[in-house]
Amino acid sequence: MEWFFANASFVAGLALTHLSIVIVPLVLGSILAIVGARLVRARWVPGTTTVLSAVYAIPSLALFVALPALIGTPFIGPTNVMIALTVYAMASMYFSARDAFSQVPPSTKTTATALGMSPLQLFVHVELPMAIPGLISGLRVVSASTVSMAAIGAVVGVRNLGYLFLDGFQRRIPEEIGTGLVAVFVIAMAFDLGLWLLGRALTPWRTRGGQRV
């Protein structure tokens, strides 16, 4: 582990870049997915499912490479990787969000409407809170995948933790690869844990003793 101590600040810099590349795609992708899953009209559902499944099937490396050619983003810099990560996060989160919302009992929704709630109030005060467990578990999956997928961005020149894998392999330094593995793992698990705690905090009614809602 002396390699790590000798290069700790360098690794920290890479980790920071890694985080900065991952946060926006996660937040943006999730919001788009949640809103999209809620708003998509019933007859568009099969089409959306097929399209998003196909998008998810695109190999990440291919998307990172092809984006500058397809939409003219600059060759250098993390823009391509961030756009691609947002797309994947959205595609993946869409299915979890759809399942989460479909679990909200229709009777609850009709009751709320009958009580006079507007559609927006219904969404914010009834559907979202009840869908939170499903959404959180979907977010946990998406965040872990996004954090580890971002490492592949190093192959197209993004200076994140994935660089440790490429450079370590090129120079045959196992400690460098190991450091990268641990760093990515720790960040991904931190997201996982953080989201789990967030889920518990947002749904106090599930952990209170006594009557379950």
Place this chain on the structure above:
Amino acid sequence: MFSIPDLAAWFADPVHWDGRYGLWFLLLEHIAITLAALLLAAVVALPLGLAIGHTGSGEFLVIGLGSISRAVPTMGLLFALVLLWGVQLRDFSLLVALAAIAIPPLLAGAYAGVTTIPWGIRDSAKAQGMTGFQRIRYVEFPLATSSMIGGMRIAFIQVVSTVVLAPLVGLGGLGFGIVQGLALRNYSQVVASSLVIIVITIVGSQLLGWLQQRTGDRLDPPHPLEKK
């Protein structure tokens, strides 16, 4: 740059289909690697998932392994294994790294398949005097098949798109077209290889989905006279 006519021309050129690094060989190689990895993962995950579902203990493993495996970047794991086990075992290293991705969905599928069987059915099997193994073989496994195939479907989708990394350690598969295309800035090649991968993914996913549905009504098969 990139254009659709260029792409069509790339596909039409027979040179791109022949030889060790032509599309046919890479396609077969890609599928072979995927299936081998899935098989390796299934051998580990399916019995484990069935066992956990059957005994009811060890559930934390299902969720825990899932979280852990998603948090490990495959490229890093692949490089680490190739360094560890040497270049002559790199095929095996690749399979292990891919199996690591495939195990969690397969495990979850097997586990969910067993635990969603109504207690009444599992109980009556026990009451009839079936041993544990007999229950797994005659009741739990058949009823969990659909869910296991569902897990296989998810695993398949993830593995197929990750085999793309194989050329980074000198192996083949359709990722070669992407890695070489990236180096040569030949976007037609990159897009062409990706398209083939997407097609395989969709076809395989549909196939497994169809299988999943076919095995999905064992618990409540429709009456022969019922309209499907």
Place this chain on the structure above:
Amino acid sequence: MKLSRFAALAVSLTALVGLAGCSSTPAPTSETIVIGSQAYYSNEIIAETYAQVLEDAGYTVERQFSLGQRDVYIPALEAGEIDLFPEYTGNLLQFFDPAATQTAADDVYKALGSALPAGLTALAMSPATDQDSYNVTKEFADANSLVSIKDLAKITGLKLGGAPELAERPYGPTGLLSLYGVTVEFQATGDTTVDSLVAGMVDMANVYSADPRIKQLGLVTLSDPLGLFLASNVVPIASDVVNADARALIDKVSAAMSAADLVAMNVRSVDEKLSASVIAQEWLVSKGLLKK
């Protein structure tokens, strides 16, 4: 309604926002130099030497390292996204002019100067070299009495290992056949090239001449009498953003770097596992180019 006052307010607000927008996108000063490097640890070390020397002289340097292949970063150089890049004369010449016939170091450098697009200049070339070369294991060379690439022509069933793009390069399988009459079967080995060669999975491999493993593993570099490979010296490619003073500094670095120095730095990177910035700094200090 005081329309004129409302209009004046609207106009001034728009102007304010416009100005704010302008100032928030920083215009590159004449001193911010963006330095790039290949995804190759040796190239990164060279780029670090440029970066540190310039920073020491007061320039603002932005590092964009590990950019990947020429085909990816040359467009960025041409577009002005990168200002300074350590390159190799022969390979770069072949990139811009695949039909180039020059092979000697000075001829290649002159030809490169004319082949570069407008806006890019090749600064003074360094004595340090790092070029593609075909290597075999000592056992294989002894068993087949191999000294030059020509000697390979008599062997059948040769397997060649190298990066995936080698298949398409002019010095790859096609060049081997047309120039030397050597038929090879290509295997894309990527970063596992040297290991595959040593393990016997391929018979010959393209290994960079400054790779320390050639000496460490006792590999034999086959000579190239017919000039399949162009001479490849380290040469900084600069855009117009790099002014005359900066160029003079870089030229000093280039002149001070011998071929042996480059190999020695590579050895430090692989054996002592030091980072590019540490190796570059210590080398610069040892050459008196940096005060520490």
